[in-house]
Amino acid sequence: MLTDYTAARQLLRHGAELLDAGAPAGPGASMAKLFASEAAVRNTGRAVQILGGSGFIRGVEAERLYRDARITTIYEGTSEVQRLILSRALLK
Numbered sequence: 001m002l003t004d005y006t007a008a009r010q011l012l013r014h015g016a017e018l019l020d021a022g023a024p025a026g027p028g029a030s031m032a033k034l035f036a037s038e039a040a041v042r043n044t045g046r047a048v049q050i051l052g053g054s055g056f057i058r059g060v061e062a063e064r065l066y067r068d069a070r071i072t073t074i075y076e077g078t079s080e081v082q083r084l085i086l087s088r089a090l091l092k
């Protein structure tokens with residue numbers, strides 16, 4: 001969980017540094033958004049798993065955090081759209 005968290009922060013920082021430098025930041029932003037949102041899903045999913053059945057009950061904090069994380073892979077550009085952006089950048 002710590003590895004996911006740290007890697008997500010590093011990718012976010014990388015994208016922000018590209019933006020600050022005025023460099024093309026599309027792929028950097030896509031990598032940060034893709035990785036951080038999927039890392040959040042993995043980590044909140046683990047939190048639910050650790051709590052067992054009680055982590056799955058609506059209204060429990062872990063369940064709310066999992067749903068809040070899950071939507072980040074859908075809105076503001078789905079994970080599939082981020083992968084399309086990255087594959088186009090890679091094949092250019």
Ligand SMILES: Cc1cc2nc3c(=O)[nH]c(=O)nc-3n(C[C@H](O)[C@H](O)[C@H](O)COP(=O)(O)OP(=O)(O)OC[C@H]3O[C@@H](n4cnc5c(N)ncnc54)[C@H](O)[C@@H]3O)c2cc1C
Pocket residue numbers: 071074075076077078079080081084
């Ligand atoms: C809670 C919530 C809040 C939202 N807030 C906003 C908001 O504030 N402003 C706003 O504009 N929108 C908002 N949205 C809409 C959100 O941006 C869209 O749901 C999102 O863009 C996905 O579009 P869609 O739901 O039409 O899915 P679709 O476009 O139908 O996609 C369905 C699935 O197919 C995949 N897919 C689609 N095309 C491709 C492709 N070419 N290659 C590979 N996979 C593909 C997608 O990644 C997805 O997994 C919100 C949605 C939710 C649920």
